Amino acid sequence: MPTPSDKASRFTESVIREMTRVALAHGAINLSQGFPDFPAPDEVKAAAMRAVADDVNQYAVTWGSPSLRTSIGEHMQRHYDVAVEPDRQVTVCCGSTEAMIATLLATVNPGDEVIVFEPYYENYGPDAILSGATPRYVRLHEPDWSIDPDELRAAVTPKTRALILNSPHNPTGKVFTRDELALVASVCQEHDLLAITDEIYEFIVYGEARHVPLCTLPGMADRTVTISSLSKSFSVTGWRVGWAIAPPHLAGAIRKVHDFLTVGAPAPLQEAAAFALRLPEAYFASLASHYDSRRQRCVGMLERCGFAPHVPAGAYYVMTDIREPLARARRRGTAVDVRDDVSAARWLASEVGVAAVPGSSFYRAGTGGRDCLRFCFCKKEETLAAAEERLFRMFLG
Numbered sequence: 001m002p003t004p005s006d007k008a009s010r011f012t013e014s015v016i017r018e019m020t021r022v023a024l025a026h027g028a029i030n031l032s033q034g035f036p037d038f039p040a041p042d043e044v045k046a047a048a049m050r051a052v053a054d055d056v057n058q059y060a061v062t063w064g065s066p067s068l069r070t071s072i073g074e075h076m077q078r079h080y081d082v083a084v085e086p087d088r089q090v091t092v093c094c095g096s097t098e099a100m101i102a103t104l105l106a107t108v109n110p111g112d113e114v115i116v117f118e119p120y121y122e123n124y125g126p127d128a129i130l131s132g133a134t135p136r137y138v139r140l141h142e143p144d145w146s147i148d149p150d151e152l153r154a155a156v157t158p159k160t161r162a163l164i165l166n167s168p169h170n171p172t173g174k175v176f177t178r179d180e181l182a183l184v185a186s187v188c189q190e191h192d193l194l195a196i197t198d199e200i201y202e203f204i205v206y207g208e209a210r211h212v213p214l215c216t217l218p219g220m221a222d223r224t225v226t227i228s229s230l231s232k233s234f235s236v237t238g239w240r241v242g243w244a245i246a247p248p249h250l251a252g253a254i255r256k257v258h259d260f261l262t263v264g265a266p267a268p269l270q271e272a273a274a275f276a277l278r279l280p281e282a283y284f285a286s287l288a289s290h291y292d293s294r295r296q297r298c299v300g301m302l303e304r305c306g307f308a309p310h311v312p313a314g315a316y317y318v319m320t321d322i323r324e325p326l327a328r329a330r331r332r333g334t335a336v337d338v339r340d341d342v343s344a345a346r347w348l349a350s351e352v353g354v355a356a357v358p359g360s361s362f363y364r365a366g367t368g369g370r371d372c373l374r375f376c377f378c379k380k381e382e383t384l385a386a387a388e389e390r391l392f393r394m395f396l397g
């Protein structure tokens with residue numbers, strides 16, 4: 001019988017996407033997978049419809065339509081004062097998901113090591129395996145998810161080729177400060193590493209936090225691939241439009257890999273993306289403030305139930321310890337059949353009717369997150385209100 005490949009056998013299916021299926025099976029309110037349940041902006045949808053009607057329906061240039069690549073260049077100039085050459089540096093991909101795997105396949109050799117900060121967005125583990133690389137994990141330490149400089153330096157070996165940095169960070173909501181980025185930059189420069197950054201929550205930051213692209217730090221422009229996407233900034237996770245901005249000496253390799261992986265991202269949606277990135281400043285400010293009120297509501301709801309949430313500085317997730325509310329429910333006589341985060345997530349979905357992601361799915365097997373769940377709050381106020389009602393019924397009774 002034909003069998004799956006060794007590579008495919010070395011990772012499991014996505015726990016995050018599985019939790020969405022569990023939520024559907026139990027009719028639970030889905031605070032697991034990070035996709036909005038409210039409409040995308042009307043003007044962005046209208047731009048997509050216009051492009052389809054205008055017959056932008058054939059393959060775009062494989063590495064991205066000129067209009068979108070130009071718009072990405074303008075976006076980097078406008079928000080970060082970074083000059084990007086659209087013709088030499090930008091590759092438009094099917095979401096940042098494809099941008100990440102295309103970048104790894106184009107820059108890392110089998111046997112190379114790639115540093116990943118842990119907890120981590122679950123795709124990076126399989127991405128490293130698919131590209132033949134070995135991930136080397138460096139812990140982000142609670143409570144502020146900080147990097148220990150000695151641990152980072154100790155993780156570098158002669159085989160280390162690249163480092164993946166996600167900021168604002170999923171699942172913790174950490175936004176790395178300029179000083180922390182300077183540490184990462186100095187390690188990259190000392191050891192001649194490539195930095196691959198996942199910045200898809202670039203416009204979702206709160207309070208005093210500021211998003212600083214790593215490529216803007218001195219000496220980093222030539223050794224950083226900056227990845228972002230339309231998914232989170234414009235609430236269109238199903239459109240699958242993202243991009244990688246690379247120094248010209250690497251962009252050609254990324255473009256070739258991308259071409260043979262997918263040929264191109266959806267052509268009409270690239271035109272809508274070009275339009276979306278040019279929206280006025282007010283759009284981006286309102287996105288963050290829209291999420292800020294939901295952040296406060298989600299953190300408040302979890303605190304009232306006895307959870308110990310980490311307050312995120314960016315992105316739209318809350319990681320929280322779950323022991324106290326479960327103990328409370330038991331004290332009140334509820335049968336809580338929970339041994340770890342995975343059974344806790346299943347119990348919460350089936351018995352309380354709220355779905356969240358087990359914390360361990362953001363760590364290597366057996367190394368962390370067993371007392372944690374991740375809740376997302378990129379949802380309508382009504383959805384959060386319904387989750388609140390169900391959680392309060394169980395934990396406040």
Ligand SMILES: Cc1ncc(COP(=O)(O)O)c(C=O)c1O
Binds near residue numbers: 098231240242
């Ligand atoms: C950190 C991070 N990177 C990438 C993705 C996927 O992005 P895209 O829809 O652009 O492929 C997600 C989705 O939740 C994410 O949280």
